[in-house]
Amino acid sequence: MIIDDQLLIERCRSGHPEAFGDLVTKYQRRLVRTLSSLLGNGHDALDVAQDAFLKAYLNLDSFRGDAAFYSWLFRIAWNGAATLRRKQRVRASASLDAIREQSGIEPDDISPTSDPTRALQTSEDQQLLRQALNELGEDYRTALILKEIEGLSYEEIATLTDCPIGTVRSRIHRARQELRAKLDRTLKAVER
Amino acid sequence: MTTPGPDERLSAYFDGELSAAERVELERLLTERSDLRNELNGLADLSLRLNDLAEDLPDFDLRSRVLSQIESTRKAALPLASRTSPIHRRSWMPLFLSVSSLVLLAAVMWPLLPMSDSLPQLAQHHAAEDKLSMPQLGIVKATVSAQEAHSTSSENGLGATSNLSLTEGHATTATLGAVVSADGNGPSVVLAQIEKTRGLKAGEIVSRMVEAGDTPMLAEYTVADVRRSAEDVEVLLKEHGIQPLTPQQTETQDAAQSSSVKLEAASPVRVYLLDAESVSLNTAIYECKSLQEVVATNVDSFSIPPTAEVSTSGNSLSSYPSFINPPTPELTPDTSLYSSPVTAPLDPESPAAKLQQMRNKQEARAAKERRKSQLPPGSPPTLKDEKGNSTIAADLTKSAPTVIAGNSLVVENSVEVYAELQHLMNQPKLASHSSDRAQIVPSEPNRPGVVETRVKDDLNAVSRPESQKMSMNWSNQSLPQQQQQANRNRQRAFLVLRSQTLTQPPEPPQPVPLQPPD
Numbered sequence: 001m002i003i004d005d006q007l008l009i010e011r012c013r014s015g016h017p018e019a020f021g022d023l024v025t026k027y028q029r030r031l032v033r034t035l036s037s038l039l040g041n042g043h044d045a046l047d048v049a050q051d052a053f054l055k056a057y058l059n060l061d062s063f064r065g066d067a068a069f070y071s072w073l074f075r076i077a078w079n080g081a082a083t084l085r086r087k088q089r090v091r092a093s094a095s096l097d098a099i100r101e102q103s104g105i106e107p108d109d110i111s112p113t114s115d116p117t118r119a120l121q122t123s124e125d126q127q128l129l130r131q132a133l134n135e136l137g138e139d140y141r142t143a144l145i146l147k148e149i150e151g152l153s154y155e156e157i158a159t160l161t162d163c164p165i166g167t168v169r170s171r172i173h174r175a176r177q178e179l180r181a182k183l184d185r186t187l188k189a190v191e192r
Numbered sequence: 193m194t195t196p197g198p199d200e201r202l203s204a205y206f207d208g209e210l211s212a213a214e215r216v217e218l219e220r221l222l223t224e225r226s227d228l229r230n231e232l233n234g235l236a237d238l239s240l241r242l243n244d245l246a247e248d249l250p251d252f253d254l255r256s257r258v259l260s261q262i263e264s265t266r267k268a269a270l271p272l273a274s275r276t277s278p279i280h281r282r283s284w285m286p287l288f289l290s291v292s293s294l295v296l297l298a299a300v301m302w303p304l305l306p307m308s309d310s311l312p313q314l315a316q317h318h319a320a321e322d323k324l325s326m327p328q329l330g331i332v333k334a335t336v337s338a339q340e341a342h343s344t345s346s347e348n349g350l351g352a353t354s355n356l357s358l359t360e361g362h363a364t365t366a367t368l369g370a371v372v373s374a375d376g377n378g379p380s381v382v383l384a385q386i387e388k389t390r391g392l393k394a395g396e397i398v399s400r401m402v403e404a405g406d407t408p409m410l411a412e413y414t415v416a417d418v419r420r421s422a423e424d425v426e427v428l429l430k431e432h433g434i435q436p437l438t439p440q441q442t443e444t445q446d447a448a449q450s451s452s453v454k455l456e457a458a459s460p461v462r463v464y465l466l467d468a469e470s471v472s473l474n475t476a477i478y479e480c481k482s483l484q485e486v487v488a489t490n491v492d493s494f495s496i497p498p499t500a501e502v503s504t505s506g507n508s509l510s511s512y513p514s515f516i517n518p519p520t521p522e523l524t525p526d527t528s529l530y531s532s533p534v535t536a537p538l539d540p541e542s543p544a545a546k547l548q549q550m551r552n553k554q555e556a557r558a559a560k561e562r563r564k565s566q567l568p569p570g571s572p573p574t575l576k577d578e579k580g581n582s583t584i585a586a587d588l589t590k591s592a593p594t595v596i597a598g599n600s601l602v603v604e605n606s607v608e609v610y611a612e613l614q615h616l617m618n619q620p621k622l623a624s625h626s627s628d629r630a631q632i633v634p635s636e637p638n639r640p641g642v643v644e645t646r647v648k649d650d651l652n653a654v655s656r657p658e659s660q661k662m663s664m665n666w667s668n669q670s671l672p673q674q675q676q677q678a679n680r681n682r683q684r685a686f687l688v689l690r691s692q693t694l695t696q697p698p699e700p701p702q703p704v705p706l707q708p709p710d
Binding site for chain 1: 199200203207209234235238239241242245248253257258259261262263266
């Protein structure tokens with residue numbers, strides 16, 4: 001698989017951008033799936049993934065082939081997702097502050113997953129899971145997604161998130177515990 | 193660092209991140225504790241649900257979006273000219289070629305067009321010629337197609353006007369205007385016959401010395417088309433109306449008398465400066481019937497040393513019986529053909545050095561003046577004196593106390609010829625030498641200063657000494673290599689034409705090969 005990637009990369013470097021299209025086709029779903037879980041928004045995931053592919057193409061000469069192409073690509077996407085989350089936090093903070101200043105009322109959750117129309121489009125179970133996942137702390141959610149969805153090793157997650165392996169291990173464990181607890185509480189509430 | 197509890201190790205076990213020892217220990221616990229087994233099942237269930245959630249994605253295709261974005265980025269990065277599609281470039285190509293062709297055609301045809309102001313210039317030129325009563329020497333250098341040439345000559349009944357110049361790009365050489373009506377008897381016939389005898393290739397540069405009556409002309413032209421080259425020549429070279437000279441005057445002239453000979457009278461000897469590529473010069477000399485003698489020098493050796501040991505007993509170059517057979521171009525393709533280095537280096541205080549300085553200044557002033565005034569063809573010969581004052585050649589020649597053979601004539605702008613030959617004839621050894629043969633003394637190798645004389649009739653009589661062949665490496669060490677190479681291929685020659693030959697009935701033109709015979 002890596003050899004195939006390398007051949008496609010060489011073709012790209014020799015002036016055949018359509019070869020990069022093959023790489024996009026190959027990795028787009030995996031990347032978007034992870035990004036969607038990380039960002040909690042499919043549209044943002046697509047935008048970040050598209051930017052990541054473009055940046056990868058433009059910087060293809062800097063890819064030395066020491067690691068797998070997807071790892072390199074995911075790192076680019078990861079950085080893009082991190083940038084987007086920072087921007088979202090700033091915007092959300094500004095919006096919340098504006099609402100508080102104007103009305104003195106704590107605003108409702110405005111995350112995409114709380115959109116009722118969106119909830120109708122997905123199964124109830126998945127909606128509950130998504131909501132519980134989004135309620136996790138960012139570090140926990142990220143570590144869990146990188147492990148469960150992206151399939152990275154603890155070491156890779158530690159490198160990507162710039163933290164010790166023990167911390168990764170702990171975060172993943174805690175993320176699972178919290179998520180299961182949330183789901184249990186939600187299911188019990190629904191059952192009542 | 194605290195040891196993680198069983199749950200955390202169970203999570204790591206589920207992820208396959210435990211060490212071997214930890215895995216063995218945890219598997220032992222799993223066999224012992226049912227709660228751990230239930231917890232492990234819960235982790236597996238959660239993992240399945242998370243992956244199912246991740247797979248719940250709408251259909252999308254980033255491939256087309258990414259490739260489109262890549263294409264946009266590439267276009268933005270390219271310069272505007274590079275973004276022009278091949279189709280657009282092809283659509284502009286015919287127009288571009290058409291415009292280029294028109295410009296090129298105009299550039300080629302411009303000198304050939306019968307412009308209204310060409311005739312007055314021509315008349316002025318002939319008036320000057322008649323006044324000076326001298327033959328003119330010119331080089332035609334042009335490229336024209338046969339179709340253009342034919343239309344010009346047939347529609348106007350006149351030969352195309354052209355600026356004839358000696359070796360374009362060399363300001364120190366003569367610039368003459370020449371073109372007369374096409375009567376079919378001029379040198380064009382000669383050239384046509386010559387060209388029919390040998391195979392020419394398109395683009396080849398051909399040089400020929402032709403004679404129209406008593407007018408020697410060096411025709412240098414580019415073969416536009418092999419089949420039509422004769423027609424090209426027919427348009428470009430036209431007969432000159434030059435008055436022949438009388439042989440008696442040549443026989444009776446001496447140095448003392450020559451200084452007083454007026455230009456209006458027929459001159460027995462005429463000296464012309466030719467600055468041409470060596471092979472062309474060689475060919476020209478061979479083909480010029482009226483040419484008797486040649487004093488040749490390489491381009492950068494005009495500073496003839498005062499001790500130049502070119503000896504003669506006579507007072508004119510016509511008495512030089514110096515017979516140096518020029519080597520064939522095959523033997524010395526890149527060297528000047530009629531020269532041998534002579535003697536001592538220049539003394540900065542010597543007359544020759546001062547003369548050289550004067551000439552350099554004059555050349556610079558003359559070139560500047562020519563650029564400013566753009567003298568029309570046929571204008572009176574213009575020279576500059578030491579103070580930079582302009583004068584015509586006739587006045588300067590008449591006022592000069594000593595002129596070569598007393599009857600030399602310096603053609604337009606050829607101040608070098610005048611000065612050099614004057615200096616040459618004033619050499620003490622030249623005047624005092626008793627021998628009838630000019631002594632060509634090989635000089636030190638790589639010594640600047642080259643002069644050589646020869647008589648046309650005896651060109652083939654004497655083989656060139658091997659030592660002189662070896663000494664033909666010009667001393668151009670002070671010049672850039674490229675200029676040295678260019679100069680090696682060029683040569684200046686003072687062509688001495690005798691009136692005795694000029695008065696003879698013109699011989700029918702004979703085809704002459706480009707290269708001189710051995």
